[in-house]
Ligand code: B12
């Protein structure tokens with residue numbers, strides 16, 4: 001059977017709409033191919049215009065659509081177009097997992113897969129290919145045996161993402177930078193309609209925020225997070241099992257080598273919720289130090305997992321650690337059900353500074369009940385520890401989390417059915433945020449003060465949504 005796998009997400013906007021190809025659909029595609037099915041990939045961010053025509057030109061009998069909550073409306077539109085063409089539609093990913101009934105109630109989806117899709121999607125496609133029709137519409141994803149995780153290879157749909165072009169037309173450069181064609185012509189190659197992307201990297205961050213050439217990939221060492229942070233979708237074990245599972249190291253290493261050798265990958269982003277908890281994390285760090293010293297890598301860690309042994313192993317590695325600190329207020333840490341304590345956060349940051357390890361700090365602003373004292377405790381922490389990159393985010397409660405349910409019950413959600421993430425810019429422009437009763441003027445003031453502490457000296461983030469930062 002032929003399957004069209006569609007990834008629906010928000011464009012990463014700056015420079016190129018997709019900076020890093022997702023793992024999700026290439027991994028599902030690899031599993032489907034291994035099971036003997038045909039596959040084609042589509043990513044809505046790479047379609048400039050004419051989505052309907054592009055979809056109509058695909059030929060999968062079944063269209064499998066992956067999306068997070070904030071992209072629900074676009075994903076429903078894709079499903080609508082496919083349904084009109086009488087194709088079978090299947091939804092999967094974070095939003096279908098937390099709100100399966102919403103998909104069925106829309107009448108646009110034949111099936112919804114909750115949680116991990118590798119085995120369940122194949123079982124579904126196998127059955128449909130045999131002419132069967134599963135009785136259930138909501139299928140619980142059977143956890144993937146990571147022992148079966150084949151190394152991924154490149155897919156044509158993402159060729160320009162794995163290795164972005166070194167030169168673009170003046171018209172493209174205009175759309176990337178918003179600069180006038182006359183000005184851009186000064187950067188163009190003599191007599192040619194081509195601007196070297198390296199010259200765009202020299203522009204001010206307002207015009208072109210990336211100051212270097214990123215050829216990045218996402219990579220998984222394993223899965224599982226034992227914690228239940230109040231605001232995070234991963235708190236649910238129906239999203240993915242909480243127990244730790246490790247991917248065979250050989251599979252990780254082969255995938256990494258493939259992308260570095262074939263696409264010149266120079267940045268690896270581990271998507272693991274807590275990378276140092278992965279069984280082979282130490283081996284991975286060693287491999288990066290010895291075989292790929294020029295390839296930078298970033299990963300998520302909790303303060304509790306950042307032990308002296310981990311810090312020692314990372315000394316001299318070309319890496320950036322992202323800590324989900326969120327706050328340094330004792331009260332707020334408890335409210336958010338974060339693992340560890342303020343003391344462990346100071347210890348983790350201190351270990352980084354002692355061992356010369358660059359670290360970023362994910363921070364949540366606008367949590368109901370947060371006081372000026374709470375914000376000041378976080379400012380003290382940032383001022384003392386000086387993360388390389390503080391990354392403040394406005395809290396938008398995610399459906400399927402206890403944070404969302406509590407805010408809903410207390411009548412705090414401004415628009416419970418709008419799942420879009422709020423950026424500080426949107427809060428500034430509208431004068432309000434996703435929650436009622438939160439002092440967003442104060443949120444914005446701290447947001448700016450935190451950003452001002454940035455030490456990167458270069459802009460490597462996308463709208464501060466941070467393309468180089470998978471987050472827990
Ligand atoms: C890497 C990552 C990112 C990356 C890359 C995202 C991407 N484009 O691929 C970046 C940093 C860009 C990112 C950004 C955001 N992310 Co994010 N991200 C993750 C993270 C850490 C890992 C995702 C991943 O790649 N996993 C590995 C792949 C193989 O698995 P998977 O995607 O989970 O898919 C599996 C199943 O879901 C299922 N499945 C998925 N799709 C489909 C489709 C079908 C048909 C089927 C059958 C099955 C299926 O099968 C897959 C294999 O098991 C998760 C948290 C986590 N640990 O899972 C959050 C997570 C997905 N992100 C989340 C959010 C909210 C965001 C942002 C909105 C945050 C923000 N405020 O800006 C943005 C939006 C970005 C965008 N452009 O649209 C939430 C989603 C919650 C929700 N209800 O939707 C998560 C769950 C984090 C959380 N703590 O709650 N993110």
Ligand code: SF4
Nearest residue numbers: 225227229232273472
């Ligand atoms: S925020 Fe990180 S540590 Fe907390 S539940 Fe989510 S993935 Fe786990």
